[in-house]
Amino acid sequence: MRRARGQAAVAAALTLPLAVFMMLGTLQLFALLQARILAQYAATRAARAGSVNFGSCKAMEQAAIAVLVPVLDRGFAREAPGVDQARAFWRAYDGSRDNTFEWPGRAAGTPATPVVWIDRRKPDFRGGGVAENEWSWPTAGGGLDFRHLEIRMVLWAPMQIPFANWLFARLALARWGLMDFTGVNPYAPADGTVTWSAESGALAVPGAVATELRRATLAKTYTFPVEVSAVVQMMSPPRWGPRQCWTGGAP
Structure with missing residues (x-):
């Protein structure tokens, strides 16, 4: 009986971390899938x-x-449909309308996490000879397209499932060649030390996205970049302005 208990304890120690990861990882994965679907819809509405x-x-x-x-x-x-839910929605929107997500317990001095980065790829007036604050329809020339609005949006989806958020972030950094990981295998601690590094043919991550992903992970504000795009026809004269809607620099 004592030997059976000992074997059960050893088996639990070997399999419990993986079982916990399977449960938490599944929750986090489905949360990211929901974020991906909403991100595409958000890009369409934004455009x-x-x-x-x-x-x-x-x-x-x-x-x-x-x-x-x-x-x-x-x-x-969770609020009852009606006025209470509308008020709760407004409070949630108002808390992020400055394009920042406030992590609970964020350390003082740590930069706030962005919600979205939007890159207006068209109309792009750079080098097109269009004056600043031009409101009329410019004459298309030099291959420029002023009739369509094309945007690329990066949603910084917050990952809030414990353990799974850290694991997803570190895996992404390692497999994309942004930051190697060397330490105890989180799937199976009994296996000892493992090293995660870039895979062959790893995804090329734009510089600004890579910088923000590293910063957020090191600050323990775990986010995952979800990139989507949308194209619509312009229904008003395009106005010259900054190409990016964020201050992080060109992607």
């Missing part, structure tokens, strides 16, 4: 908002954040 607002980056940013409230704060869905 439509921009098309009727002269390609305004601010209008697109706010439209995207409103759609992404379920990713940022799921608490409002």
